[in-house]
Amino acid sequence: MRHFLDIARLNHEELTHILDTAKSFTSVDGQTVKKVPLLRGKTIVNLFFEPSTRTRTTFELAAKRLSADVLNISVATSATVKGESLLDTLFSLQAMNTDTFIVRHPESGAADFIAKHVAPHVSIINAGDGRHAHPTQALLDVFTIREHHQDFSRLRVAIVGDILHSRVARSQIEALNILDTREIRVIAPRTLLPANVEQLGVRVFQNCWQGLRDVDVIIMLRLQKERMQGAFIPSEHEYFQLYGLTPERLALASPDAIVMHPGPINRGVEISSEVADGPQSMILQQVKYGIAVRMAILSIAISPGERGAGHET
Amino acid sequence: MTELDAQQLIDKLGHDTGAFMNERGITRPLLVGIRTGGVWVAERLLNILEIRDELGVLDITFYRDDFSQEGIQPTVKPSHLPLSITDRHIILIDDVLYTGRTVRAALNEIFDYGRPASVSLAILVERSGRELPIQADAIGVRLSLETRQHVQLSGPDPIVLEIVD
Numbered sequence: 160m161r162h163f164l165d166i167a168r169l170n171h172e173e174l175t176h177i178l179d180t181a182k183s184f185t186s187v188d189g190q191t192v193k194k195v196p197l198l199r200g201k202t203i204v205n206l207f208f209e210p211s212t213r214t215r216t217t218f219e220l221a222a223k224r225l226s227a228d229v230l231n232i233s234v235a236t237s238a239t240v241k242g243e244s245l246l247d248t249l250f251s252l253q254a255m256n257t258d259t260f261i262v263r264h265p266e267s268g269a270a271d272f273i274a275k276h277v278a279p280h281v282s283i284i285n286a287g288d289g290r291h292a293h294p295t296q297a298l299l300d301v302f303t304i305r306e307h308h309q310d311f312s313r314l315r316v317a318i319v320g321d322i323l324h325s326r327v328a329r330s331q332i333e334a335l336n337i338l339d340t341r342e343i344r345v346i347a348p349r350t351l352l353p354a355n356v357e358q359l360g361v362r363v364f365q366n367c368w369q370g371l372r373d374v375d376v377i378i379m380l381r382l383q384k385e386r387m388q389g390a391f392i393p394s395e396h397e398y399f400q401l402y403g404l405t406p407e408r409l410a411l412a413s414p415d416a417i418v419m420h421p422g423p424i425n426r427g428v429e430i431s432s433e434v435a436d437g438p439q440s441m442i443l444q445q446v447k448y449g450i451a452v453r454m455a456i457l458s459i460a461i462s463p464g465e466r467g468a469g470h471e472t
Numbered sequence: 473m474t475e476l477d478a479q480q481l482i483d484k485l486g487h488d489t490g491a492f493m494n495e496r497g498i499t500r501p502l503l504v505g506i507r508t509g510g511v512w513v514a515e516r517l518l519n520i521l522e523i524r525d526e527l528g529v530l531d532i533t534f535y536r537d538d539f540s541q542e543g544i545q546p547t548v549k550p551s552h553l554p555l556s557i558t559d560r561h562i563i564l565i566d567d568v569l570y571t572g573r574t575v576r577a578a579l580n581e582i583f584d585y586g587r588p589a590s591v592s593l594a595i596l597v598e599r600s601g602r603e604l605p606i607q608a609d610a611i612g613v614r615l616s617l618e619t620r621q622h623v624q625l626s627g628p629d630p631i632v633l634e635i636v637d
Contacts, residue, residue: 176546179549183551187534195581196580197534459543459544463541
């Protein structure tokens, strides 16, 4: 695994290896010095063409806890506003002898495009590209689920909300399918579902009351207002009335169900504050586990045995 | 292939460890085993020395000096040390002392958890071939082996110790 571009390219064994390695990195959090020397001397570039708080900072912390040096480059301060092309920016950064680029971009396929053009010693990690994929988020989500429920073949997982615009949902569905999850449900109004959504291997519900019944995991998605041009929903208020996760709806799920959300949450739009701050909410654990999962992905991608082998693009 | 009497060596190691603890006035040591073989040996020492405290477990994968050649080991597991190791007398335990690189990595990891009062080293098989200035405080047996020979430990129950040519 030289590049980490999407979940679909992983098999069960590779995905489990990443989760197991991430589990080992959770003990670094308990050290007085929260750092291991694994990636000493490596240089990792956070290359963000789209704003992000959680993903960028947890990648930065993950790299720093592995003792790598980190460069943070966001599009507003970079040369691309001066007319430099994406590839020229990339080649300049590559000339500084950097090892890994973590790329977030509004266009689907941007990470693949960059991976095709970088030098052979450079790894690309996709930190979200358009509507296509957000593989590290999906991995930290299945990691969070696995911390609570070991056996995916017994789990019913519901993903609720804006599936259409969500790269997170796409990657989650792929990861859950690779792990042989018993049932994956998506719950959303037709306007927020992609065409042919059933082909992803999910059961579709447009009614929350039916869809949430007996599920073990509820993943709420953010309503992506910035990606919506047009009338996908009548109003945020009505959306909350129909799909918002309230204590009454959570009660339909299995009693030990967990609630997740990739963040940032819109309180009172997708999720009520009682649920977001309640005992079944794993939203802050997800952020915490995000560091360990990203440490695992970075160290596996930079592992020498992995370079030049496997998932070349 | 030669098999060694693992039980006898563990008893000898327990005896020697007790002896140097007495000598140095260590009454409540923290035993830390290096995964995997070191943990098996440490579990037995815990019984022999009648220590009731929990065992510390180190996985030194993230501290190895050969990451740039070998990469991440697929078998890595979390380390587990008690909440505070500061001012504790640590007895670090491993099955085989060979180049000394594993112990170097373990020492670095320990110091990322705190500042112990002391660290001593208990080793079941001390073999020739040191590449770093590291020596054991208590040993089960000292062997002079050729580079081609290696010591193989399997376990955890029973622990079997063999020299493979």
